[in-house]
Ligand SMILES: Nc1ncnc2c1ncn2[C@@H]1O[C@H](COP(=O)(O)OP(=O)(O)OP(=O)(O)O)[C@@H](O)[C@H]1O
């Protein structure tokens with residue numbers, strides 16, 4: 001099967017590059033860790049405004065020492081760290097289809113991929129799958145480090161987690177394919193895509209199960225907001241993942257409305273995305289923008 | 294190959310539209326908020342290449358060679374007309390056809406720089422559905438033949454430009470394709486390597502019945518390598534002939550007369566049948582370069598008249614020679630702005 005062959009090639013390539021550039025791989029993890037710790041620090045200390053870096057460091061230190069005292073904070077912090085990671089994950093996956101594809105078109109690598117008899121869609125499915133696995137592993141390492149640092153217990157229920165991660169992947173690549181197709185045809189979309197990608201960091205950071213507790217009767221507008229959140233990719237995924245990993249809901253997540261939304265959302269986005277991509281790919285061959293950017 | 298033509302373009306037309314916002318137009322030097330430009334890249338082209346042929350596409354920069362090659366591999370869709378590869382229409386059988394063609398595109402970054410040539414071949418082989426032991430033996434064979442064996446385990450970013458070009462050719466050949474499309478394959482290659490590539494292409498065409506389409510700016514490559522040549526200019530096919538015939542078109546036309554002094558050119562130009570007379574300037578000996586029409590009788594009469602005229606003037610005729618026609622001359626004459634009519 002084409003998909004697996006391309007996936008194998010892509011895996012080997014990713015692995016070789018990670019090994020050959022081990023320093024930047026390690027630095028990536030360190031930077032991720034640093035960013036997350038800074039974020040968590042921001043959450044704990046939103047009232048006191050630190051003035052210089054040294055102070056920040058020492059305050060993080062003392063805050064971490066007193067972490068056990070306030071378990072509510074730890075849950076909250078892990079939850080937002082998780083949201084941030086998911087946001088970064090979405091940022092990366094959508095970026096593969098926007099900035100990544102743009103770069104490939106510019107260098108001519110895209111034309112090479114287009115010459116593959118497996119087709120561009122299969123190639124990009126495999127590519128994004130490998131990129132996802134890669135970043136999920138990285139984020140797992142980070143998450144373990146973080147939860148250790150802030151002493152919060154994560155609930156690692158493998159089956160719900162793998163199911164959720166799969167669905168999240170389909171949720172995101174559908175959208176990615178759509179953006180990717182647009183980038184193929186319209187060069188200017190790249191800049192707009194950046195804004196959308198940034199929004200993808202924000203959404204999973206702030207949504208949580210509490211959207212179901214909103215008082216719709218008091219403010220009908222919230223119904224619209226909730227509807228939008230169900231439509232955009234990654235919101236429901238964030239809710240579910242937070243519930244499983246932090247809330248420990250385990251298998252009961254399969255009965256949760258967000259899980260249902262995630263399936264529907266993933267299915268619809270993937271279908272729309274791949275259909276759009278097919279159409280736009282053929283259009284870009286018409287316009288000759290696959291190579292000349 | 295089962296079909297009469299390995300590659301066939303039927304009445305292909307391609308117009309590119311580009312949109313420009315807030316730019317100064319180069320043509321009339323006016324600022325415009327929005328300006329749509331069109332380029333007629335390929336203008337109703339008909340070409341057919343048989344299996345076993347090495348077909349050359351020549352033309353000036355922007356003539357539409359790359360666009361034609363990309364249309365043969367399905368990277369660009371023609372606006373109208375149909376492209377056939379091995380009897381199959383490209384647009385509706387694109388993925389099938391990609392298994393039969395190997396393409397080297399000009400100046401693009403074909404390979405992945407942090408990987409070595411061998412890893413690149415493995416990667417692109419997988420992408421093109423070649424795997425396992427077939428892939429390994431083919432990859433090593435190709436690297437051996439092209440002379441990259443000693444650089445097999447060096448990262449591509451450390452290779453020279455010519456070595457990268459060689460790798461690009463290996464990548465195109467990894468599928469053992471029936472149709473090989475080479476867009477400026479010998480750019481940046483040393484004499485030995487371009488020799489070995491020419492030999493390989495000739496061998497594949499002659500012995501394995503494959504067909505190759507080669508675009509190049511190197512006339513000697515085209516003259517040596519191609520069995521048939523098409524010259525395109527501004528998207529139109531100016532001529533399409535076997536290489537020998539193409540060279541013949543102008544062959545009997547130019548004669549060099551070596552004399553003891555340079556005579557007056559005007560009366561010679563008046564001789565019926567003489568197309569052009571130029572004094573040989575900047576040469577050691579004085580002389581004339583006279584151009585005659587291709588038609589044999591006309592030329593014969595004109596040649597006699599020229600010699601008679603020269604002897605009447607009392608000039609000493611040291612030698613007369615027919616100039617060897619090179620592809621470069623033919624090309625220049627066919628694509629010059631005052632195009633030779635054929
Ligand atoms: N994607 C594109 N969008 C717009 N115009 C294009 C595109 N690709 C090619 N063109 C235009 O089409 C014409 C033919 O281009 P092409 O690349 O086929 O020329 P070429 O014969 O390969 O030239 P060269 O010898 O320089 O490689 C050029 O005028 C070029 O500007």
Ligand SMILES: [Mg+2]
Nearest residue numbers: 358359399476
């Ligand atoms: Mg070209």
